[in-house]
Amino acid sequence: MSASENVAIPATIPQAVPVRRGMPAWQVALVVLGGLVVAIAPAFVLESFPLFQLTMAVIMGLAVLGLNMVTGFNGQISLGHGAFFALGAYATAILMSHLDWSFWATLPVSAAVCGLVGYGIGFPALRLGGLYLALTTFSLAVAVPQILKHKSIEDWTGGVQGLFLVKPDAPAWMPGGLSADQWMYFVAIGVSGVCFLLCWNLIRGRIGRALMATRDHPTAAEAMGMDTATLKTRAFAVSAMVTGIAGSLSAVAVEFVAPDSFSLMVSITLFVGMVVGGVASILGSLFGGLFVLFVPNIAEAISKAAPGVIYGILLIAFLFILPDGFAGLLRRIAARLRGRG
Amino acid sequence: MLNRRTLLTATAGALAAPAVARAQETPGVTASEIRIGNTMPYSGPASAYGSIGRSHQHFFRMINDQGGIAGRKINFITYDDGYSPPKTVEQTRRLVEQDKVAFLFNPLGTASNSAILRYVNQRKVPHLFLSTGADKWGNYQDTPWTIGWQPSYRTEAQIYMKHMLEQRPNAKLALLYQNDDFGKDYVTGVRDILGSRFDSIVRTVSHEATDPTIDSQVVSLQSSGADVLLTATTPKFAAQTIRRVADVGWKPLHYLTNVSISVGTVMEPAGPERGIGIITSAYLKDPTDPGWANDAGMNQWRAFMQKYIPDGDMKDGSFPFAFGVASTLMQVLKQCEGNFSRESIMRQAANIKALEVPTLLPGILVNTAPDNFHPIRHMQLQKWSGTTWERFGGVIEGAKV
Numbered sequence: 001m002s003a004s005e006n007v008a009i010p011a012t013i014p015q016a017v018p019v020r021r022g023m024p025a026w027q028v029a030l031v032v033l034g035g036l037v038v039a040i041a042p043a044f045v046l047e048s049f050p051l052f053q054l055t056m057a058v059i060m061g062l063a064v065l066g067l068n069m070v071t072g073f074n075g076q077i078s079l080g081h082g083a084f085f086a087l088g089a090y091a092t093a094i095l096m097s098h099l100d101w102s103f104w105a106t107l108p109v110s111a112a113v114c115g116l117v118g119y120g121i122g123f124p125a126l127r128l129g130g131l132y133l134a135l136t137t138f139s140l141a142v143a144v145p146q147i148l149k150h151k152s153i154e155d156w157t158g159g160v161q162g163l164f165l166v167k168p169d170a171p172a173w174m175p176g177g178l179s180a181d182q183w184m185y186f187v188a189i190g191v192s193g194v195c196f197l198l199c200w201n202l203i204r205g206r207i208g209r210a211l212m213a214t215r216d217h218p219t220a221a222e223a224m225g226m227d228t229a230t231l232k233t234r235a236f237a238v239s240a241m242v243t244g245i246a247g248s249l250s251a252v253a254v255e256f257v258a259p260d261s262f263s264l265m266v267s268i269t270l271f272v273g274m275v276v277g278g279v280a281s282i283l284g285s286l287f288g289g290l291f292v293l294f295v296p297n298i299a300e301a302i303s304k305a306a307p308g309v310i311y312g313i314l315l316i317a318f319l320f321i322l323p324d325g326f327a328g329l330l331r332r333i334a335a336r337l338r339g340r341g
Numbered sequence: 342m343l344n345r346r347t348l349l350t351a352t353a354g355a356l357a358a359p360a361v362a363r364a365q366e367t368p369g370v371t372a373s374e375i376r377i378g379n380t381m382p383y384s385g386p387a388s389a390y391g392s393i394g395r396s397h398q399h400f401f402r403m404i405n406d407q408g409g410i411a412g413r414k415i416n417f418i419t420y421d422d423g424y425s426p427p428k429t430v431e432q433t434r435r436l437v438e439q440d441k442v443a444f445l446f447n448p449l450g451t452a453s454n455s456a457i458l459r460y461v462n463q464r465k466v467p468h469l470f471l472s473t474g475a476d477k478w479g480n481y482q483d484t485p486w487t488i489g490w491q492p493s494y495r496t497e498a499q500i501y502m503k504h505m506l507e508q509r510p511n512a513k514l515a516l517l518y519q520n521d522d523f524g525k526d527y528v529t530g531v532r533d534i535l536g537s538r539f540d541s542i543v544r545t546v547s548h549e550a551t552d553p554t555i556d557s558q559v560v561s562l563q564s565s566g567a568d569v570l571l572t573a574t575t576p577k578f579a580a581q582t583i584r585r586v587a588d589v590g591w592k593p594l595h596y597l598t599n600v601s602i603s604v605g606t607v608m609e610p611a612g613p614e615r616g617i618g619i620i621t622s623a624y625l626k627d628p629t630d631p632g633w634a635n636d637a638g639m640n641q642w643r644a645f646m647q648k649y650i651p652d653g654d655m656k657d658g659s660f661p662f663a664f665g666v667a668s669t670l671m672q673v674l675k676q677c678e679g680n681f682s683r684e685s686i687m688r689q690a691a692n693i694k695a696l697e698v699p700t701l702l703p704g705i706l707v708n709t710a711p712d713n714f715h716p717i718r719h720m721q722l723q724k725w726s727g728t729t730w731e732r733f734g735g736v737i738e739g740a741k742v
Binding site for chain 2: 047048049050052053056146149150151159160161162164250254255256258259260261263265296300304305307308
């Protein structure tokens with residue numbers, strides 16, 4: 001992003017960062033190939049219901065990634081990302097059901113709308129730090145379901161009735177006649193894959209370092225010439241955009257949006273996903289998505305009378321076992337392997 | 342580290358638990374069992390309704406203890422949807438595709454059922470006797486696999502209008518409604534009965550669920566010169582309306598939606614003496630009404646509660662509701678006479694003739710037909726005495742539209 005022009009990092013800094021040991025090309029290829037197989041295989045191995053669940057988990061992972069961009073990497077606590085998720089979902093739903101747009105055409109619009117609103121929210125965020133910002137974004141999440149029901153926009157949003165939309169069909173040129181669920185899965189991993197790659201690219205570059213510097217020591221970052229205000233508002237914009245895209249995907253995967261679908265719990269769920277997956281971790285976000293989708297079902301399988309209690313216990317157990325999230329676990333395993341090697 | 346590892350292994354094991362499902366001709370029906378699916382808000386904002394699902398679990402246990410139906414045991418599978426529509430979609434797909442249930446029974450929530458409406462109708466899965474009062478579940482032309490159970494809000498409004506025209510043929514009506522699906526069903530019901538006269542005798546005012554008060558709405562309705570008031574709003578606003586109407590000295594014939602008749606949350610906050618004479622409607626026997634102490638139907642229900650849910654709250658109206666709707670389902674399964682294909686189940690669900698249900702008021706019968714997907718169309722009126730609701734008059738039928 002263009003934020004980099006404003007961030008003047010002295011040329012000596014990159015040398016201070018430990019340079020990663022390069023892997024041989026064949027190893028890189030092997031990792032990429034393995035990743036692709038792991039990503040694609042479920043579409044042909046799983047039945048349609050587990051595949052739908054996995055699709056939803058990937059989508060939640062993408063939404064968690066959005067939150068991670070602003071809270072994990074930039075240190076601005078947001079408890080209101082459910083609002084952007086809802087905004088993205090509604091942008092897609094309105095364009096698809098009222099104007100008959102194709103799903104793909106709605107994605108850039110949804111991303112742009114969420115990005116702009118996120119940028120707008122970024123400004124008050126500059127003046128509010130820490131817990132105050134958390135509360136402000138929280139109020140956004142409280143307000144959104146009620147705004148969606150408001151009668152002045154009811155003709156567009158469908159009010160409490162919500163809107164129905166249809167999953168995109170697999171294009172005719174695809175071989176083998178994919179089912180709607182299989183195609184939806186590919187759409188979800190395709191879009192998410194691109195977003196994860198872009199975010200990873202952003203984070204490991206100078207902008208990423210600037211974001212983290214702003215989080216860790218804003219005064220020092222500013223003293224080094226970083227425009228922290230610009231960084232923060234843009235981080236909010238990128239974050240809202242990513243979560244909004246996840247919202248768009250969820251709207252078509254579920255084929256229905258209603259204000260009740262975007263209660264306060266969505267924001268809290270995303271926050272839980274981020275902490276469990278690993279704060280400030282790209283890959284951890286994906287694990288966070290898997291956690292928030294599958295663990296409530298496990299909790300319910302254990303007790304129908306009090307699923308919330310079991311979920312709480314499981315959550316505490318996870319935080320105890322993996323204090324730094326799934327990402328931390330992976331890091332520890334990697335460190336041990338490297339130590340042995 | 343051992344603890345951590347054991348826990349991780351256990352979790353991984355739970356995640357990887359294989360989904361065992363056998364392919365067969367009629368999904369969910371074997372020689373020895375029928376699988377029935379359901380979603381309920383066991384957690385989340387509407388978790389108080391979870392007692393309906395709890396009642397069903399025990400009800401089908403009772404049926405199995407009595408030998409099941411047509412030689413088969415009922416396997417009732419119910420999942421928590423937290424009152425969140427996307428979760429309902431997920432859980433419903435799990436029920437239909439993974440658990441392979443024969444049909445869905447009594448899922449709760451208007452938005453939740455809306456979210457799965459198209460899915461179940463595309464797949465032709467019977468979607469029986471939903472726990473929601475919206476009118477759209479009676480739309481047999483467009484959604485032939487979905488059928489409601491309780492009287493819809495629209496039917497309720499029709500019944501009030503029939504009574505009003507009988508009492509005051511020249512009435513002028515003030516209609517206060519909440520501006521959402523729920524409130525608008527009442528406007529439709531009033532229009533059903535009044536037809537072309539609607540515009541000349543009805544003054545409507547709406548409010549948002551988010552409004553702080555409805556004082557100004559009440560004043561503007563009073564100034565319209567109406568002598569009848571129909572209040573179609575949720576408990577908080579109903580209490581405000583009763584209080585405000587009394588305070589401004591307006592004495593209309595007052596009809597109140599039966600969504601907002603709780604003594605604890607509406608009548609007492611409003612002031613019990615202010616509400617004297619308010620008319621509402623009922624279709625279930627109230628478990629707290631001493632008049633049903635020796636009633637055969639309620640005794641049947643109490644025997645079930647004592648044996649199967651001894652710790653259940655006997656004042657919770659959800660239990661008689663659940664008992665009534667589950668009894669209706671048993672009649673459908675009985676009528677299937679062992680043919681439990683989805684077509685047969687749906688055919689019988691639309692073929693209930695004058696069924697008496699133990700927990701429904703006397704004279705209120707369940708009736709369905711291929712062109713009538715509103716199983717309960719009758720209600721009885723009741724009046725607030727200052728301390729309780731007292732039923733009066735006979736049962737009134739909603740309009741046939």
